[in-house]
Amino acid sequence: MKFTRKFRIITVTYAIAGILVLTGLAISNYCRLKSSEIQLTNTYRRAFTSAVNGVNEISTALEKSVYAASPSMISATCTEVYGKAVSAQMSLGELPFSQEELSKTTEFVAKIGDYAFSISKSAATGSTYTQEQLETLKSLSQGAKTLSGNLTQLLTQLDRGEITIAQLSHSQYGLSDGISENVLGSSMQNMESEFPEIPSLIYDGPFSEHLLTMEPLYTKDLPEVSEEEARNTAAEFLGISAGELTVTGRREGTVPVFMLEAQRESGTLYVEVTVNGGLILQFTNSRAVTGGSISQEEAVQAAENLLGSMGYTSMTESYYMTENNVCTVNFAYTQEGVICYPDLIKVSIALDNGEVVGFEALGYFMSHTERTIPQISVSAEEAQSRVSPVLTVLSHELAIIPTSGKYEVLCHEFKCENAEGEHIIVYVNCETGNEERILILIETESGTLTT
16 A cells, blocks of 8 residues: 555654644643642742741740749740740641651750740749749750751751752652752751750640659559459450450550450450559440430430449549530549549440440549548639639539649639620639639530530
């Protein structure tokens, strides 16, 4: 078969046109990708610049806080430190580094903010620095200054092109092939390996190191049980034979436990039994709960019945919440008429048949002990006068509440109502008369939550 000259010309023309179209598409796609990469790079660079500036501002604010002497100035400067720390955390969170690349930096910034907030709160009551607090602030200030210098140096290298942020998104997903050692993430890792030493923070806050050494008050001195004893305890709790349970392991930690499970057609039963004392720490039934044939009030009663059968007495129902046809009830221990909120047990009841599908007693095991209730220095009447005049007090209780850290405080608990009919709980310290905490109740048909 012979091709005419005209046919060959047409064929070549179409081929060239096709190549040009494909080339154009390739160039267009490349340009779009390049544009996206530039936008991504600029976004990350702005976040990094903001983080560097944030740490610089923390360093300056910390230095100012060291020089404060009056309670009002201490409160003001430490509040500024806290605000700068929160802002810097947000900027650091926008960077797609792995946890390893930023672990020390983010932890340090968080500790600074929380420590400053703790001091600011104390200063608001008229307190000035203790010598230990002042020395800690000086150490934190020096650490922040070192960190600020290191980050500023990285930013300068970035500006000079000595390190690049262009490939940063690759390292976020572990795509390390072909990634240069000059990537900013690698530089951050090098910086963190030489991170300045910071003091241990022993104070009443969530980042205090003493939290790592807390012991479960209720179980720590109880005798250890064997694996077989743990299996028998779990079987009795579940109402099944011990042979149906498999011990899947033993987990150490603050509260060591034996982990067990049993298979059911409807799902798996997971149980944790404490090594010390052989008590049920946690239970979960994985079955799907469909529909609801019992009321929330009946679920609360079922949860109370369970606690009574397990020997937990003097437990007061606090709040409950229903989600996915499961009602979870929070109970707190009551001693001498005082509600002890740290001693918390949660029980979950399925609304389709009233079956227990969840149990958790970690709060109770960590905190429960027979307490010596402190003397009340501030009367209920005087404490109520400290409640905001925009609130109407509806009821009063005495309660022990946990502080941010390891400690507890006895408070007057006032349930209040605002002008819109919303409910608020105000806690006033029974010793100092200061407001300790304010909670807003979110009440829906599903139950009550606090914020």
